[in-house]
Amino acid sequence: MSLKNNLVVMLLFSAIVLSAPWWLAPIGANYPDLLQKFAIFGLFAIGFNILFGLTGYLSFGHAAFLGVGSYTAVWSFKLLTMNVIPAVILGTLVSGVFALLIGWLSLRRSGIYFSILTLAFAQMSYSLAYSVLTPITNGETGLQLSQQDPRVLDAMAGIVPTEGLPTTNLFGMPMSGYSGFYFCAVLLIIGFWVTLKIFRSPYGLKLTAIKSNTMRMKYTGFNTRPYLLSAFVISGMFAGLAGSLMAVTDPLAGAERMQWTASGEVVLMTILGGAGTLIGPLLGVGIIKYFENIFSALNDSALRAAYDFLPAGLADFLTTVTSPFVGEGWHLTLGLLFMLVVIFLPGGVMQGISLISRFLRRRLGMAGESGGAS
Amino acid sequence: MDAILIQILNGLDKGGAYALIALGLTLAFGTLGIVNFAHGALFMLGAFGAVSVQQLLTISKRVKDESITFFDAYKEIPYLEIWWGDTGRMIIDYAVPISILFVIPFMLLIGVLMERGLIKHFYKRTHADQILVTFGLAIVLQELVKAYFGANPIPTPAPAVVSGSAPVGAFFGLGEDLVYPWWRLIYLLASGLIIFAVFAFLKFTTFGMVVRAGMADRETVGLLGINVQRRFTIVFGLAAVVAGVAGALYAPILPPDYHMGMDFLVLSFVVVVVGGMGSLEGAVAAGFLLGILQSFASMNEVKSIIPGIDQIIIYLVAVVILLVRPRGLMGREGVMED
Numbered sequence: 001m002s003l004k005n006n007l008v009v010m011l012l013f014s015a016i017v018l019s020a021p022w023w024l025a026p027i028g029a030n031y032p033d034l035l036q037k038f039a040i041f042g043l044f045a046i047g048f049n050i051l052f053g054l055t056g057y058l059s060f061g062h063a064a065f066l067g068v069g070s071y072t073a074v075w076s077f078k079l080l081t082m083n084v085i086p087a088v089i090l091g092t093l094v095s096g097v098f099a100l101l102i103g104w105l106s107l108r109r110s111g112i113y114f115s116i117l118t119l120a121f122a123q124m125s126y127s128l129a130y131s132v133l134t135p136i137t138n139g140e141t142g143l144q145l146s147q148q149d150p151r152v153l154d155a156m157a158g159i160v161p162t163e164g165l166p167t168t169n170l171f172g173m174p175m176s177g178y179s180g181f182y183f184c185a186v187l188l189i190i191g192f193w194v195t196l197k198i199f200r201s202p203y204g205l206k207l208t209a210i211k212s213n214t215m216r217m218k219y220t221g222f223n224t225r226p227y228l229l230s231a232f233v234i235s236g237m238f239a240g241l242a243g244s245l246m247a248v249t250d251p252l253a254g255a256e257r258m259q260w261t262a263s264g265e266v267v268l269m270t271i272l273g274g275a276g277t278l279i280g281p282l283l284g285v286g287i288i289k290y291f292e293n294i295f296s297a298l299n300d301s302a303l304r305a306a307y308d309f310l311p312a313g314l315a316d317f318l319t320t321v322t323s324p325f326v327g328e329g330w331h332l333t334l335g336l337l338f339m340l341v342v343i344f345l346p347g348g349v350m351q352g353i354s355l356i357s358r359f360l361r362r363r364l365g366m367a368g369e370s371g372g373a374s
Numbered sequence: 375m376d377a378i379l380i381q382i383l384n385g386l387d388k389g390g391a392y393a394l395i396a397l398g399l400t401l402a403f404g405t406l407g408i409v410n411f412a413h414g415a416l417f418m419l420g421a422f423g424a425v426s427v428q429q430l431l432t433i434s435k436r437v438k439d440e441s442i443t444f445f446d447a448y449k450e451i452p453y454l455e456i457w458w459g460d461t462g463r464m465i466i467d468y469a470v471p472i473s474i475l476f477v478i479p480f481m482l483l484i485g486v487l488m489e490r491g492l493i494k495h496f497y498k499r500t501h502a503d504q505i506l507v508t509f510g511l512a513i514v515l516q517e518l519v520k521a522y523f524g525a526n527p528i529p530t531p532a533p534a535v536v537s538g539s540a541p542v543g544a545f546f547g548l549g550e551d552l553v554y555p556w557w558r559l560i561y562l563l564a565s566g567l568i569i570f571a572v573f574a575f576l577k578f579t580t581f582g583m584v585v586r587a588g589m590a591d592r593e594t595v596g597l598l599g600i601n602v603q604r605r606f607t608i609v610f611g612l613a614a615v616v617a618g619v620a621g622a623l624y625a626p627i628l629p630p631d632y633h634m635g636m637d638f639l640v641l642s643f644v645v646v647v648v649g650g651m652g653s654l655e656g657a658v659a660a661g662f663l664l665g666i667l668q669s670f671a672s673m674n675e676v677k678s679i680i681p682g683i684d685q686i687i688i689y690l691v692a693v694v695i696l697l698v699r700p701r702g703l704m705g706r707e708g709v710m711e712d
Contacts (some may be wrong), residue, residue, distance in 0.1 A: 058502045108697055112409055112501050116647050117696055120689040127689075131377065132682030231655060264509065271506060324521045332521065335513030342507040343495065 047238020069243025099236025159186025391664020414639025485614025650705020
């Protein structure tokens with residue numbers, strides 16, 4: 001019964017994730033929309049973490065895979081069936097192929113060149129999705145469902161859309177609200193199991209070794225490229241899965257998902273939580289998405305109400321000082337927070353937790369010793 | 375022929391902006407070894423320097439409009455115009471050139487503060503960490519600007535004298551109807567001048583010589599009893615000034631908004647990489663080259679052959695260069711070549 005045992009970890013993790021609607025209720029984060037976001041971005045971040053956290057290769061192009069996953073999923077809804085299973089599988093596979101292509105080229109270089117190359121590829125995909133690929137991506141409007149879509153498999157099964165747009169479903173169960181969340185949650189658990197397996201395998205160790213000293217790995221006669229490429233493809237597939245889940249919970253896809261700022265967001269989440277740790281990225285996602293939700297809803301009057309218990313002058317002052325940081329200015333808070341983390345806690349929240357627990361243990365240990373002496 | 379000339383001018387113009395930002399990026403990288411993702415934000419700050427000077431000069435008084443008699447109408451007249459009449463109006467008209475005078479010391483201050491306050495602590499950290507912290511700083515700067523100036527582009531016109539078009543066709547003997555905006559020509563000239571000034575400063579002054587020596591071998595220069603660090607800090611400030619002036623001059627061409635910095639940064643990084651990390655000449659050459667390539671790719675004749683090429687040409691070139699010639703066009707052998 002320890003955290004060294006994969007089964008224990010998985011049971012614990014599944015219990016925590018599946019009961020999220022219940023234990024997130026006290027902080028007001030238990031509505032389906034936000035829960036789905038937690039799970040989807042969680043998948044995106046743990047996938048990104050396989051590449052960045054283990055190998056240290058900083059990709060600024062993962063949003064491209066997210067976008068490809070979304071587009072593929074929506075096309076699957078349009079052409080095949082409204083059932084989500086083919087959409088998710090196809091989305092993951094197609095972005096895997098895409099990642100293989102980009103990774104094969106980008107991984108010829110390392111360091112900052114790798115970052116620039118992935119950035120360049122992602123920007124290219126974004127620009128193309130906006131302009132030339134309009135027949136596939138529907139340009140600025142974004143790809144949407146329509147009632148006239150063929151949906152071959154649905155038609156064969158005799159399901160004909162009656163009124164309005166059809167909804168995504170899992171064998172008849174609609175994929176909105178809590179059922180949508182549980183679907184994403186199950187995939188998150190599976191994804192987490194995959195990362196756990198990778199982290200605790202010789203394969204994962206080799207990836208970590210590449211991060212700590214590529215040169216030495218190469219000099220010992222070890223070919224690093226297949227390992228890097230496979231890690232890149234796996235993390236690309238995670239991004240594609242996250243993208244297709246975005247389409248599952250809300251069946252439309254737009255090019256803005258591929259913009260490099262979206263890649264920047266997943267980098268922020270991973271670093272904030274703690275790159276290279278198992279649950280760090282999930283913590284990062286939780287913190288960013290939760291506070292984004294709360295902070296962007298706040299406005300001046302809400303702030304004024306929060307400071308109501310203070311003397312009037314002080315409350316006014318605090319309202320003026322803090323108002324640029326909430327609502328529209330949430331990104332300002334995020335940027336500052338991120339800078340502070342990179343400067344003082346390069347290991348993210350996870351490093352903070354381990355520092356605090358070490359500090360506490362030392363204090364408690366010392367207290368125990370002195371207690372024993374008396 | 376006319377179309378080609380116009381495209382070359384267009385390209386040089388855009389290339390001028392790329393080259394100036396890339397030059398600053400390269401200066402920061404070559405001296406301090408810092409990969410600065412906040413450099414685009416400095417460009418944007420410069421542009422908003424022009425905006426704020428313009429707004430300061432046009433602070434207005436609300437007065438009754440006497441020409442309308444049948445109801446009370448008010449109009450805003452800038453104080454400068456009230457005080458000095460035509461002279462005041464002229465000063466307002468020249469807001470953008472005047473702003474340069476303020477942008478230079480302001481950006482120098484920002485650059486030095488940024489280096490001393492933040493960058494200093496990141497010399498020993500990995501490039502990934504440097505990218506991340508400056509990326510965070512860029513977000514903070516652009517959100518601050520957004521909070522103060524709003525999210526919409528703010529038109530910042532050039533002086534009226536040069537707001538029209540220059541008969542470039544007549545200059546080259548190609549016919550009267552070939553024209554090009556004066557301000558863009560001025561921008562092109564100014565970027566050439568700034569680039570020339572930076573190179574002259576590095577080449578012909580003692581300070582520049584020490585900086586170049588420090589870039590080549592920092593340790594030896596330090597052993598000679600020269601404070602390399604302080605000079606590098608000033609160079610970082612200089613890079614900020616170059617970006618800021620480039621931004622202020624670009625304001626009449628593209629009304630500044632808060633994310634213009636990011637848009638230019640991504641392209642400028644590509645430019646730096648194509649030119650070769652750490653090579654100043656490479657950055658400038660690649661800037662103009664990619665600018666011209668981009669403007670040719672956006673010609674209708676080219677677009678009809680390869681659709682969408684105008685959107686991706688720069689990235690495509692960067693990918694090809696990075697894969698076949700790792701150190702870029704003019705990179706020194708062995709610098710960041712892994």
